[in-house]
Amino acid sequence: MTKSLRLAIAGLGTVGAGIVKIVQQHGDLLTARAGQPIEIVAVSARSRSKDRGVDLSGYAWEDDAVELARRDDVDVLIEVIGGEDGPAKAVVETALANGKHVVTANKALLAIHGQNLATLAEENHVALRFEAAVAGGIPIVKALTEGLAANKIERVMGVMNGTCNYILTVMEATGADYADVLRDAQELGYAESDPTVDVGGFDAAHKLSLLAATAFGTQVDFGGVKIEGIQRITLTDIKNAADMGFRIKLLGVASMNDDGLEQRMQPCLVPTNSPLGMLEGVSNMVIVEGDYVGQIVLQGPGAGEGPTASAVMGDVMDIARGLLIPVFGQPAVTLAKATRSNIGMDAEYYLRFSLADEAGVMAAISTTLGEHGVSINRMRQYNHDGDIAPVIILTHEVSRAQLDEALGVIAAMDTCLEKPIAIRIETV
C-alpha cells in the first residue's frame, strides 16, 4: 500500500467545504492521477458545531488552527482562513517552519508577506503554493511559472475581481446606477457588506502583485501598485464608452518598463469586441504576453466554492507528484527588489468634463489641452438638461504626467464644474 499524502485544512468556509467534497468524492481519481492516496486527517475552524454540509467525523479537530501545523501526521497544510495577518499568518509560518508543505488561497497574506514566506518555505525545502489566490479556478500561476517558463514575460494583465466586473456589466446591461447594482450584488452574495476591498480595487491589486512577481522575477511589491477603484464610474461613462466601441473594466496591468516595474489596477476602456471587452459577469480573465509565445488568454470562474477548491487541490496534486519549484518560479533569494516605474507608458485616454454651458468654454479646454501636448482624437458633446454640458474627449497617446498637468489647470477653471474624469484606454 502506497503511503497517503495527509492534509490538514485550516478554515472551513465555502472553500474549505469544497476541498472536503473533492477529496471525499474523487478519491479514486486523485489516487490514480497522483500516484498515491490523498486523505484529510485534521481540520480546524472557529465553530465546531456549525453544519457545513459535509461529514467531518472522520477527521481530527483542532480548536486552534496553529495546532494543525504542528501535528506529526500532517504533510500538507491548506490555509483557507483568509486575512493578511492573524491566525492565517501564524498557521502558515508554523507549518513551513515545521517542514510541512502549504497550499493557500490567501492573496492578501502573500501580497504583504510573500517574500518572507517564500524564503521560509525554501529554507525548509517545502512547497508554498497559491494558485487559488489568483483568478480562482484559472490555472494562471501554473501557466506563468511553468508552461510559459521559457519566455521573457512582457506584460500580464487582466480582470481579476468578479464583483467589479459583475457591477460594471450589469450597469451596462440594465442601465441601473452604480449604487443600485452594488446593493443587488450584496444581496446576491457577490459583494461584501463593506465592499471597499473589491470595488476599491484592493483585492484585484493583491492578485496583480503576485502575478507581477512571478512574471518578472521581482519581490512582491503590493505597495507599488497604483490602485483606483470603480466608485467614480458612472452610467454616463459606460454609455459613452459603449457608443464609441469600448467597455469599461477594472483592469490590472503589470509590465517591466525601461525604468522599472509598472503595476496598475484601474478602470480602463477596452475594445468591446476584444476578449476583455466580451467578459461578462463574475468571470475572470488573465492575458499573458511572452516574447516567444505571443499572447495567451485564460478565462474562467474567478471565485466560488468549486473553482477555488479545484485550484487548491491542483496544487495538492502537484505536491503529491513531487513537483517542488520555488514559490514565485525562481528562488526567493534571486528575486530582485522591484524598482517602481515612474514614467509609465503613454496611452490614449477617455476624458469626461462637466462644463458650464457658456460660450468660449470649449475653446479654453481645447487650448489648455493643446498647450500641454494633449492631442484630441475624438470629441463628443451630448444633449443635456440644465446648465451643465457633459463633454467627452478621446485623446491621442500622451503621458499621464502631461495629462494630469493639463487636467489640473482645467479643474481650476470656474467653468469646470466637477473634477474631470480620465480613464485610460488600454491596448489589448
Added chain:
Amino acid sequence: MTKSLRLAIAGLGTVGAGIVKIVQQHGDLLTARAGQPIEIVAVSARSRSKDRGVDLSGYAWEDDAVELARRDDVDVLIEVIGGEDGPAKAVVETALANGKHVVTANKALLAIHGQNLATLAEENHVALRFEAAVAGGIPIVKALTEGLAANKIERVMGVMNGTCNYILTVMEATGADYADVLRDAQELGYAESDPTVDVGGFDAAHKLSLLAATAFGTQVDFGGVKIEGIQRITLTDIKNAADMGFRIKLLGVASMNDDGLEQRMQPCLVPTNSPLGMLEGVSNMVIVEGDYVGQIVLQGPGAGEGPTASAVMGDVMDIARGLLIPVFGQPAVTLAKATRSNIGMDAEYYLRFSLADEAGVMAAISTTLGEHGVSINRMRQYNHDGDIAPVIILTHEVSRAQLDEALGVIAAMDTCLEKPIAIRIETV
C-alpha cells in the same frame, strides 16, 4: 557549478530553430527558473549546410537523428521532425529505451502510437511530454493533467487547427469562396500544398484524441474520432449562419457519454458572441469543463516558430525541475481502452436543402422531418435565381441517427437536387 540539463534536437525546421533561439537568448532566465543551466549538445537534420538563421557551430552534429538518442551526453531528446512513423518514431523509441526524457511536438506520432510510447517511457522512468503537439503555445496539456487534475473532466472542446479557422474567418470577412481563400492561405504559408491533413480535419483530430486521453483516462483512440472536414462548407452556409447569429468553426468535442467516449471533429455552428464564435484567424481555443472548476477557456497562437518552441521549452523546464508525471496524467497501464459511444448527445442542427422550385416540395420536406421526430425551430427560404430553391432549417434537439434517417429519405426525393447539408449547433 550545477550540472547542466543537456538537450539534443532532432529536426531543425522552424520549430527546431526556435528552440535554439530560446536557449541561446534566454540562458540566464532559464537557469534562474530551472535551477540548473540548460544547454544544447547535439542536433540533427536532413541537410547540414542549410542556413537556418541560427549558429549551430557549438553543437555536435549527427547525420542520423537516431544517433542523437544513443549519445551518452544527452539527457533530453527533443523530437521536432514530425510524421507518425519513420525517423521520428525511431528516434523517440530509441531515446526512451535508452533512458532519456523525450519532448515532442508530434501529434500524429502520439495519436497513433501514444499508448505504446507512454508505456515505454514509464517502464524506463523517463518523461515523454507533448505540450507543443496540441494547440501550439497554449499550455492546455499542463492545464488538463496538472492544474485541473482534481476535477472529473466533463467535456473538452476547441478550435485546434489554425488553417481551417483562418479559411472560415476570411471567407466570412471577404465573401470569397472556399477555393480562393485556400489558395491564398497556401501562398501565405498557412496551408500545405496538399491541404487535406488540415482542411480534412485530421490534424485537429490527432490533437483531440490526445486531449481526450488526458481528460478521461482512456488510451488514445484516434481511430474513434468521427472526422468531417470543412471542404463542403460554402459561403452560403457561412452567410446564413451569420444571419441567424452563428459562426461556423471546425470544432473538436470529446465527452464521456453513458455508453462510452464520444470524439467528434466536425464543422459546427457556435454563437457569434461566444468565445469560440469570436475566435479569428489562425488562433486556437480550447475549452475544458470540469465538475468543480466549471468552464475554463484558453486562447492563443496554435502554431508557428515562437509559440511551438515556447511549449517545447516549457516541457524541458518541467524536466529540469524534476517533474515526472505519467505521460497522459495517470500511469499508462491504468488507462482504460476507450469504448466508443454510439448514441451521441442530441443536438440542434442547421440543415441546408437545394430543392426544385415546385409546389408541394416544402410540405414533403416538413412532413418527412416530422415523421422522423425532427422538429423545426426556424426556417428560411432565401431569394434565388433559377430553379433551385435553397432552404435553411434550424431543428430543435434531435439524435443524429433520427436526423440521418430523415435526411436519407429526403435525399432520395427527385425534388432534392443535392445531398442535404447538416451542421451541428454546439452548445458552448
